[in-house]
Amino acid sequence: MAIGYSADIRSSSHGPLIERTIKALIDGKWHGALPETPDVRLSLKNSGDGFHHKIGTQAASAFPARPNRYHLYVSYACPWAHRTIIYRKLKALKNVVSMSVLHPRWAGPGGWYFADDQRSTIDHCGGRRYLYEVYQAAQRDYTGRVTVPVLWDRKKETIVNNQSGEIIRILNTAFDSWGDTSVDFYPADLRSEIDALNAWLIPSICAAVYKVGFASNQAIYDQAIVSLFEALDEVEKRLSRQPCLLGRRITESDWHLFATLCRFDAVYFGAMKCNLRRLIDYPALCDYTRRIYQLPGVADTVRFDHIKQHYYDAIGEIDPTIVPHGPQSDYRNTRGPGVDAEGTGSDRHETSPDLFLKEVHSLHEYLEHWMKGEVSDQKRGPLRLENALADDFLVIHPGGNREGKSDVIRNFARAYGEKSADYALQIKDPSVRMLADGVALVTYTESHRGEPGRTRLSSALLRQRPDRESLQWLFLQETYASGSGTDRHG
Numbered sequence: 114m115a116i117g118y119s120a121d122i123r124s125s126s127h128g129p130l131i132e133r134t135i136k137a138l139i140d141g142k143w144h145g146a147l148p149e150t151p152d153v154r155l156s157l158k159n160s161g162d163g164f165h166h167k168i169g170t171q172a173a174s175a176f177p178a179r180p181n182r183y184h185l186y187v188s189y190a191c192p193w194a195h196r197t198i199i200y201r202k203l204k205a206l207k208n209v210v211s212m213s214v215l216h217p218r219w220a221g222p223g224g225w226y227f228a229d230d231q232r233s234t235i236d237h238c239g240g241r242r243y244l245y246e247v248y249q250a251a252q253r254d255y256t257g258r259v260t261v262p263v264l265w266d267r268k269k270e271t272i273v274n275n276q277s278g279e280i281i282r283i284l285n286t287a288f289d290s291w292g293d294t295s296v297d298f299y300p301a302d303l304r305s306e307i308d309a310l311n312a313w314l315i316p317s318i319c320a321a322v323y324k325v326g327f328a329s330n331q332a333i334y335d336q337a338i339v340s341l342f343e344a345l346d347e348v349e350k351r352l353s354r355q356p357c358l359l360g361r362r363i364t365e366s367d368w369h370l371f372a373t374l375c376r377f378d379a380v381y382f383g384a385m386k387c388n389l390r391r392l393i394d395y396p397a398l399c400d401y402t403r404r405i406y407q408l409p410g411v412a413d414t415v416r417f418d419h420i421k422q423h424y425y426d427a428i429g430e431i432d433p434t435i436v437p438h439g440p441q442s443d444y445r446n447t448r449g450p451g452v453d454a455e456g457t458g459s460d461r462h463e464t465s466p467d468l469f470l471k472e473v474h475s476l477h478e479y480l481e482h483w484m485k486g487e488v489s490d491q492k493r494g495p496l497r498l499e500n501a502l503a504d505d506f507l508v509i510h511p512g513g514n515r516e517g518k519s520d521v522i523r524n525f526a527r528a529y530g531e532k533s534a535d536y537a538l539q540i541k542d543p544s545v546r547m548l549a550d551g552v553a554l555v556t557y558t559e560s561h562r563g564e565p566g567r568t569r570l571s572s573a574l575l576r577q578r579p580d581r582e583s584l585q586w587l588f589l590q591e592t593y594a595s596g597s598g599t600d601r602h603g
């Protein structure tokens with residue numbers, strides 16, 4: 114996460130100000146707190162961005178593939194380095210490419226450092242104290258940031274590459290003579306799609322969380338957070354249709370996304386103010402992250418202790434005066450802490466769902482909020498009767514996996530039938546329209562045993578809960594097909 118800044122907070126008439134400094138080597142000299150002036154930014158920009166060599170399979174290559182010749186410098190806190198750790202693990206390269214771990218505390222004057230302790234290792238290649246010394250060893254007059262990951266050549270004592278996107282490509286195939294060739298995250302038939310998706314995914318999500326967290330003013334923050342969550346909504350839709358970003362096979366693009374998502378609720382939501390929604394508020398993204406985390410060998414690479422220590426150690430880089438958009442706390446609902454089950458105490462209904470409806474201007478908008486899960490179960494006030502019904506139904510488990518139409522009908526009919534039996538209601542001719550993944554519109558007629566000849570045409574929206582185990586439903590409309598008047602809800 115560390116993007117070379119450290120901060121000095123001074124109060125001013127406009128409240129606290131952030132004075133950012135950068136950690137970098139300039140012409141080979143280490144600076145632990147360089148003021149981020151336009152000149153400094155320019156010289157870093159013009160210095161090129163690091164090392165981009167490849168590992169070749171030809172003996173004549175500058176860096177030929179050899180076991181135990183190359184070494185990775187990583188931090189478990191850093192998502193970019195995390196991807197290289199995952200590849201080393203899943204390509205079975207632990208005994209082919211060795212690794213040293215930098216301490217997650219980065220904000221100190223020396224930047225990344227080695228320590229022989231619980232959260233870091235020594236520098237196995239040169240016994241150095243700081244990572245910048247590794248860069249100095251590779252290029253005496255180096256100018257640029259000192260970042261992880263780094264792929265080091267023990268033989269030539271230099272850096273092969275310090276771009277995670279390139280290092281994972283190297284690890285994906287270069288050592289196949291010794292690693293697991295059955296694993297290929299950049300398969301030939303998907304390369305152009307992976308490249309195209311990465312070109313959107315990395316700036317829109319993986320790097321975007323930093324644009325939000327390190328925004329230098331409110332306006333930049335406001336824009337960055339909206340774009341970030343639009344992108345997250347996008348992948349939520351994509352992953353609610355298929356298990357991986359490009360279909361059924363896990364590819365490089367999934368590792369880009371996973372390393373970001375597994376950090377989301379731990380640090381991006383809180384420390385970096387990416388807090389419109391949590392990952393767990395996204396059913397498909399949450400499911401996806403959980404599934405990948407549970408793949409053999411992945412969980413060990415996710416070190417929340419390192420991640421949290423690193424982000425909160427450098428929290429000073431984040432401008433405390435920027436007001437976050439989230440979290441979306443809404444206490445207008447009729448139930449929750451401090452409000453009794455009946456939701457009585459009418460003054461509390463100042464902000465009742467009717468108001469909510471007025472506020473959202475239309476039922477359609479309300480439905481949109483509802484389908485995105487932005488309307489909590491109990492925020493339907495006047496629908497409380499149904500609310501009560503629905504709550505009871507919430508315990509119904511329609512079998513845990515994705516339902517087909519018939520399942521929805523059967524479970525709806527059974528659940529409603531069972532419950533409505535108490536109210537002597539019978540439902541007939543239910544029909545279902547899938548509106549979106551996990552959201553169904555059911556229309557049916559029902560009659561009340563106590564009111565022979567009077568039937569109602571009703572419709573309800575069903576939505577699968579994030580746990581995909583239970584349903585939530587919202588009654589929309591009931592029209593008496595015969596007898597007196599129309600009774601409209603919602």
Ligand SMILES: N[C@@H](CCC(=O)N[C@@H](CS)C(=O)NCC(=O)O)C(=O)O
Nearest residue numbers: 114115116117191258260261276277
């Ligand atoms: N483009 C590099 C970026 C790596 C990067 O930003 N690493 C961060 C840690 S998450 C770092 O070392 N930052 C130190 C700095 O910017 O001074 C890559 O993809 O490998």
